Amino acid sequence: MTTNRQAPHGERVASKSTSCMGNRSMPWGSQPIVTDPALHPIIRASGMMNPLDIASHADPPPPIVAETVRLHFPFPARAASLVPLAGDASNRRYYRLFLDDSPLPSVILMQLAEPEAFKASEEAIGTSAEPIDELPFINVHRHLSAAGITVPTLYWYDQARGLLYLEDFGDTSLLTACAKDIQHQRTWYPQAIDLLVHMQLHATHSLGHRCLALTRSFDISLFLWEFDHFLEYGIAARQGSPLATREEHRIREEFRKIVHWLASQPYVFTHRDYHSRNLMVSRGQIGVLDFQDALMGPPTYDLASLLRDSYIRLEEGIVDMLLDRYREQMMQSVSAEMQDRLLLADHEAFRRLFDFTSIQRNLKAVGRFVYIERVKHNPKFLADIPRTLAYVQNTLQKYSELHRLYELLRPYIPEWH
Incomplete structure (x- = not known):
């Protein structure tokens, strides 16, 4: 360059x-x-x-x-x-x-x-x-x-x-390439994982110039703001009335437990919207778009954006394969100490971190979709809300310690009835 x-x-x-x-x-x-x-x-x-x-x-x-x-x-x-x-x-x-x-x-x-x-x-x-x-x-x-x-x-x-x-990156996004063909998912998504690993390994540190992404990060207040964005738009605006103060407090307490765990992880360069609409495929390569809001965050944030994508649902077998691919590549590239800090050697612990991250990422997306419709008068993302909420429902039901949060949210989410 x-x-x-x-x-x-x-x-x-x-x-x-x-x-x-x-x-x-x-x-x-x-x-x-x-x-x-x-x-x-x-x-x-x-x-x-x-x-x-x-x-x-x-x-x-x-x-x-x-x-x-x-x-x-x-x-x-x-x-x-x-x-x-x-x-x-x-x-x-x-x-x-x-x-x-x-x-x-x-x-x-x-x-x-x-x-x-x-x-x-x-x-x-x-x-x-x-x-x-x-x-x-x-x-x-x-x-x-x-x-x-x-x-x-x-x-x-x-x-x-x-x-x-x-x-001009042409017409074929990862979404377009993979939406109708599972074999294309098996071809392109491993490349998207490889690219993510490369980005986390090589873009996390200064490269001789000041990078804004390295000066800002997902702190506890930002994670909570994104959860609050969901409460404000994904629940209150969607149902036409605010949450009762007592119920909102109970939900936020459960959110806070997730946030503190996410914020305690080692941080890497985080694209923030690393999903199928922002990755373009052509001639055997993947190009990256919409990176201007990048910051430092937990490694599982971009993984959740990619594998629990609001715009396309991947089969669980493919998700498992891609998570294993990510772990294996990272383990080959980082020290034993960092492997332990990133939970890479413990399959169940890493999957748990990925799942908890996806709750935060997906609920934020739902709030954003409603915000875009109500404030920007653009309803195009509303159709993606049921898929996104289904991810959250499945994850909340998967872990016993998340059952309370599921019961607190269920009355306000029609898709879960």
Whole structure:
């Protein structure tokens, strides 16, 4: 990766990718959207591109985009057309920018809600002793690239306008590749485990520059905030009335027991959303997206995101195989002392830690899905709630010490009746 340098109107972050994976897109897919202007917020920041200007199937790119491609790309190219992409749950917007006279057919244009929006993350990020003075996407991107993780090349960052020009990762997410074929799960998920092991081993320590993810962590207050997010939206907002104070206190006491155990584990680099929509597959490789909220956390957090995924259910036999693969690879790579601290040699203890982590991760996801529907008026994730709650129900019923929490939550979760 080339050294970053400042330019009058932007920043070229890389001239070549960590690896070449061809023409690929973000996990929201490549289907163009024709939008109702009434649904678009007006972006008021001076000089920024208004999404209303490019809401049709394939509009000519705005002049500033065409000029950026011509003047600042690290390869010859001419901007041909711009297609809006169906977005994710964030405030960012994405477009596929088709190119002519270029070695690449397209790139992805990511538009921030505001040029300086990075100063306030959309996710709670835990404690951090250092101020955020750089776009987290770029900061963590640099770190993961140095660690040998395949992330989309950033060809240009127009900081004044909040526009990032990214490598196009094509149309095939891990979810798309594996949703309908169990054999594909057996092919791709072991690679996702191998990539996770590599990331935890090589991105957990400083690589010669300041990485935001290493300065913030899942402390007890953040774990509890995520549980409270579930209580606020996954229960109170969903049922239309708040929990009784006494019941909320009892539930939070059970949550606190889980949190203290999770927070006592050794911490590693944690992507935070390491799941099938954020992993892209192409040409025998997996690339990683949506890493800007990374922080330090227990090793089982990203494992739970991947193997208890809200968007796809893996057979238990595959989950068992993948957990064993993770343990075996980590045991080959860390000291005997660290093996003991990570519970790697004890199959049952490690599985228990994974299961307890998945409760926290899945309940947070349910709260987030309802929040996105109620606050952002985006209902697309509601259909994934029953699958996510089924994971939690099965785990709470599996361990006798979790039965009390199950009985406390059951009256408020219709899927468990």
